[in-house]
Amino acid sequence: MRIYVGNLPYSVTDEDLRQTFLAFGNLANAEVVKDKFSGQSKGFGFVDMPNSSEAEAAIQALHDQPLKGRKLTVNEARPRPERPSRPKPYRQQP
Numbered sequence: 001m002r003i004y005v006g007n008l009p010y011s012v013t014d015e016d017l018r019q020t021f022l023a024f025g026n027l028a029n030a031e032v033v034k035d036k037f038s039g040q041s042k043g044f045g046f047v048d049m050p051n052s053s054e055a056e057a058a059i060q061a062l063h064d065q066p067l068k069g070r071k072l073t074v075n076e077a078r079p080r081p082e083r084p085s086r087p088k089p090y091r092q093q094p
Helices: 014-022 052-062
Strands: 002-006 029-034 041-048 073-076
């Protein structure tokens, strides 16, 4: 199950997120989303847990709990909506 973790302090690392969720079971991945230009955290991340009952337990236990001074928002991640494709810019051929 893919879990959304929001309201993360900007100082939280992938390893901090991993350690927070390891108490509830096995993890496939834990990642804090970062700005691609600055490398600064965007304040949210995702955790992938293969066992759905462990994932549900983690969601129930960690939602609204503090991590480094901020209350987490933890829930099942929703599928990413499709973005409409942008038209390619027109270029005149010589």
